[in-house]
Amino acid sequence: MKKKFFALMMTMVMVLSLAACGGKAETSAPADSNTPAQSGETAEGGSTFKLGTIGPLTGDAAIYGQAVANGAKIAVDEINASDSAIKFEFQSEDDVADGETSVNAYNTLMDWGMQVMVGPTTTGASIAVAAKAAEERTFMLTPSASSTDVIAPGDNVFQVCFTDPNQGIASADYMADNMSGAKIAVIYRNDDAYSQGIRDTFVSQSKANNLEVVYEGTFTADTATDFSVQLTAAQAAGADTVFLPIYYQPASVILTQAAAMNYAPTFFGVDGMDGILTMEGFDTALAEGVMLLTPFSADASDERTQNFVKAYQAAYGEIPNQFAADAYDGVYIVKAALEAAGCTGDMSATDICEALVGVMSTISVDGLTGQGMTWAATGEVSKAPMAVVIENGTYVLP
Amino acid sequence: MKKLRIKQHTRTDFLTYLGVIILFVVMNILKSNGTLSRSLTGQLVPICCYMSMAVSLNLTVGILGELSLGHAGFMSVGAFSGIVAAMSLQNIIPAVPLRLAVAMIIGAAAAAIAGAIVGTPVLRLRGDYLAIVTLAFGEIIKDLVNCLLVGYDSKGLHMAFNLTGSKTIDDLGMKEGGIAIIKGAQGATGTTTIATFTAGFILVMVTLFVVLNLKHSRAGRAIMALRDNAIAAESVGINITKYKMMAFVTSAALAGAAGALYGLNFSSLQATKFNFNTSILILVFVVLGGLGNLWGSLIAAAALTVLPELLRAFSDYRMLVYAIVLILVMLTTNNPTLKTFFSRFKLHKPTGKEAV
Known part of the structure; x- marks a missing residue:
């Protein structure tokens, strides 16, 4: 009995010490802010705002939430280190990609004491939180939740990424312009x-564009490990283009299995495909020739992207994906909006929200995921999607 | 002074009701004071739902003695039918509390029907078949809701089954101004959130009232008799299937009502929320609180819902700590030393009464 008790105590101690190490990384505050409650004014007359982000830091979708938290963290650190009048206190919370936990x-x-939210x-x-934020008038800018339902609840909810319909329509338009006569198969979850x-808008837009969809295959989270049925059917239907509006993990399985059965159509992905080149245990040679629509490419040659990728790699040891870039942009968008609206850190979350809603449709922000991003009053972002093709393990413009 | 002799179980029941009422009043006072953190305020309705889920599952697992692994499936049925009811009755019943009540009743009815469909064949059998079938039921419901398209416009309710995956909400042929209620895999989005803590409190009270009264009724004694020894129960003329069905369907209906309240508390809800993990979570509430012990279920449900949020300070290791706390609680509640310690209190009470 004593032994068992001792063992349990040891486990507790170990876990607590582990947790103590893990907990610190999530929050960061500018060096000159004192107590959290009265961090409004800093010595130089600048303002400190409390910026929060939410994402699945644990669980199945952790890769996205961590990317968002890390990307936002880098932007916050950059801003706090610069001579900008606006500083941020930053905190990220875990939601396991679940609506209930996200509201919590x-x-x-x-x-x-959060004043603005990037998440x-x-x-x-996001839909669950957006309703809450709209009701309580908290400014919300989601980096990566792409459904139009997210921005529907209120005028104070904005997006950094494209909406799903936008991606579906853009993909169908691109195919109509550049790949006319293609026989298209769609495999989606x-x-x-x-x-x-994305599938819904893609199919309706391809009808309008006179594209021929010869096969549609579906899968679910539980059946995302074997696609031989869908691929065989797509091959039998004579599809020479396979549209994959899915995330990169199942896409990697599809690419591997298609290669094994000597089926080599043009694979066309959307922004969820981003990340496939950095996936562990995936032979990137299989991704050669894959096309995708993405707002962000880690190989872009401009200085800001290069700096961001460098900072991200130094801090987290991996190449950032578009979620991280979206979150990074999100923080800068919030900063630009706060500057435009002339907000100060002692304003309440509601006052800041009203001020930001007023300026969001007037500002234009250059970010990693798009030049001259502007926002409609609905909260939808306007930026050009970029179609890239994977060649020699990097994204190049076709 | 003459004293009314109150049965032991009646006293426990009244204490349980009293505990819930006190908790409700205290929470409301704290809420109006503004001393209650927003994090906890936001969890009040889900806690009420989980309490009700735990009590209703305890009816199946603790009182009836059948293992159910698909209780979240009934919650799902209740949640989505409740959402459909509440959204489509918006113009007909403008009064929010009444609409919420109607939605919860419809949710309960739908879940009861699902319970009857599942229970009718399975509860005739003896053994662990119910566990397997309810497990499958939970998965089936998840997939069915993923195929379900529901919309509402001036002409009424439109519904379609998207079995091939090729239909969208536009295929419902709704008129201008129609609203999409359930959009297949996207779930129910844009739901008007009308759930309130008061409704949650009433739900818990009703659930307790139904389960406690069923437990102490003639039917309840029959249910417990067949749990303890089915052959003996049958030999004295108890209709086993009938009483099993009674407990199981009641349990499903209560879960449906809880699901409806839960669904109307969030503006977005996907069928995947009610997966196997949620069923197991509720089973954990029941096991931790004690089989057949209703106030135990209530406390376990509340504590285990709040716990992950309180552990946010541990960041990434939150769920690891949660699991360890769970194991520790299980070990300590089964600790023989502690058991004798608590039983000493229990033994003393009747003697104390006699002294009075």
Whole structure:
């Protein structure tokens, strides 16, 4: 009995010490801010704002939430280190990509005193939080939740990424312009809002563009490990282009299996395909010739992207994906909007929200994921999607 | 002074009701004071839903003695039918509390029907078949809702099954101004959130009232008799299937009502929320609170819902700590030393009464 008790105590001690190490990394504050409650004014007459982000830091979708938290963190650190009058205190909370937990995370951040939010990361969670934020008038800018349902609840909810319909339409338009006469197969995940949303608009737009969709295959989270049925059917239907509005993990399985059965159509992905080149255990040779629509390419040669990729790699040891870039842009967008609206750190979250809503449709921001991004009053971003093709393990413009 | 002799179980029941009422009043006072953190305020309705789920599952697992692994499936049925009801009755019943009540009743009815469909064949059997079938039921419901398209316009309710995956909400042929309620895999989005803490409190009270009264009724004694020994129960003329069905369907209906309240608390809800993990979570509430012990279920549900949020300070290791706390609680509640310690209190009470 004593032994068992001792063992348990040891486990507790170990876990607590581990947790103590892990907990610190999530928050960061500018060096000159004192107590959290009265961090409004800093010595130089600048303002400190409390910026929160929400995303799945653990669980199945952790890769996206961590990318968002890390990307936002880099932007916050850059801004705090610069001579900008606006500084941020930053905190990220975990929501396991679940609506209920996400609302809890939002409430936790509000308890902390959050004034502006860059989040949540995933669509389902964002819709739940957006309703809450719209009701309570908290400014919300989601880096990566792409459904139009996210921005529907209120005029104070904005997006950094394209909406799903935008991606579907852009893909169909691109195919109509550049790949006319293609026989298209669509393989999508029908229990996922993101995948289903893009598929719906893609199919309706390809009808309008007179594109021929010869096959549609579906899968769910539980069946994302074997695609031989869908691929065989697509091959039998004579498809020479396979549209994959899905994330890169199932896409990597599809590419591997297609190569094994000597089926080599043109694979066409959307922004969820981004990240396939950095995936562990995936032979990037299989991704040669894959086309995708993405707002961000880690190989872009401009200085800001290069700096961001360098900083991200130094801090987290991996190449950032577009989620990280979206979150990075999100923080800078918030900063630009705060400057335009002339907000100060002692304003309440509601006052800041009203001020920001007023200026969001007037500002234009250059970011990693697009030049001259502007926003409609609905919250939708306007930026040009970029179609790239993978050649020799990098994205190049076709 | 003459004293009314109150049965032991009646006293426990009244204490349980009293505990819930006190908790409700205290929470409301704290809420109006503004001393309650927003994090906790936001969790009040989900806590009420989980409490109700735990009590209703305890009816199946603790009182009836059948293992159900698909309780979240009934919650799902209740949630989505409740959302459809609440959204489509917006113009007909403008009063929010009434609409919420109607939605919860419809949710309960739908879940009861699902419970009857699942229970009718399975509860005739003896053994662990219910566990397997309810497990499958939970998965089936998840997939069915993923195929479901529901919209509402001036002409009424439109519904379609998207079995091939090729239909969208536009295929419902809704008129201008129609609203999409359930959009297949995207789930129910844009739901008007009308759930309130008061409604949650009433739900918990009703659930407790139904389950406690069923437990202490003639039917309840029959249910417990067949749990303890089915052959003996049958030999004295108890209709086993009938009483099993009674407990199981009641449990499903209560879960449906809780699901409807839960669904109307969030503006976005996907069928994947009610997966196997959620079923197991509720089973954990029941096991941790004690089989057949209703106030235990209530406390376990509340504590285990709040716990992950309180552990946010541990960041990434939050769920690891959660699991360890769970194991520690299980070990300590089964600790023989502690058990004798608590049983000493229990033994003392009747003697104390006699002294009075």
